């Protein structure tokens with residue numbers, strides 16, 4: 001019988017450089033289990049991605065060690081292929097891990113579950129494909145498995161990435177700082193090929209997992225395997241209401257706030273009506289400038305974990 005062959009992609013910079021050590025440990029654990037491990041990590045994300053793509057057809061699975069950005073990098077490598085994606089969360093925020101109930105800070109348990117899932121039926125999750133909608137701009141396309149931030153949360157993400165504080169604290173502090181100068185953003189949106197709509201929103205986020213910012217559960221009932229995304233709009237709130245809104249998102253008690261709206265969508269195109277330039281963020285990293293088109297890729301990523309059952313499906 002041929003040995004299973006796994007590509008290992010560690011982001012040495014994740015969680016302020018501590019993921020490097022976790023990656024070495026994971027390689028050791030996989031080899032102990034009789035797996036042939038080929039390290040595709042590199043000095044930059046671009047090089048690691050290219051190495052993984054070159055070897056992709058020879059792999060049974062790609063295991064990524066890092067945070068949300070590294071997971072989306074790995075997802076981009078395997079999307080639409082039979083290669084399965086294993087995740088060892090070793091980032092700062094680990095929102096994807098929170099959303100899928102993956103063990104955090106426990107590489108032995110992560111590897112144990114990955115190996116277990118390899119002998120179980122395929123589990124596939126949806127992904128978000130993001131592309132620039134600028135007609136005369138350079139083509140840009142990227143993939144995310146978490147969420148696409150299109151406004152306030154993108155500004156917060158940019159600020160948090162510049163901050164030195166660790167973990168979710170830097171996101172919370174960035175929310176407060178960004179709120180000081182924030183006013184609602186005038187968007188146009190086209191949803192699933194429909195008419196163009198005008199929306200002035202304090203928050204516009206396209207969610208697959210619905211978890212971001214180090215544990216905010218923006219869409220508590222989001223599913224990653226339902227072939228659809230959730231478009232969250234928050235409109236009509238003043239600055240003081242917004243200050244109260246974000247702590248409630250951590251507690252998950254925000255969904256009944258007037259002005260909070262969640263729509264099930266497959267594809268959106270979003271732009272700004274005031275001509276300013278705004279960079280979107282997905283899975284913690286900068287993506288295309290608005291306007292962008294984002295669509296669901298149903299079941300694009302075969303993930304090495306079990307998913308919780310849909311609400312209401314439990315046996316009585």
Ligand SMILES: Nc1ncnc2c1ncn2[C@@H]1O[C@H](COP(=O)(O)OP(=O)(O)OP(=O)(O)O)[C@@H](O)[C@H]1O
Nearest residue numbers: 014015043044045066067068069070091092093094
């Ligand atoms: N050598 C590298 N290999 C892979 N990714 C790299 C590398 N160097 C820099 N990066 C970049 O680091 C970014 C951030 O890493 P990642 O999201 O995994 O960690 P984090 O920011 O600590 O965690 P989280 O997103 O969960 O808060 C990645 O999206 C990737 O673009």
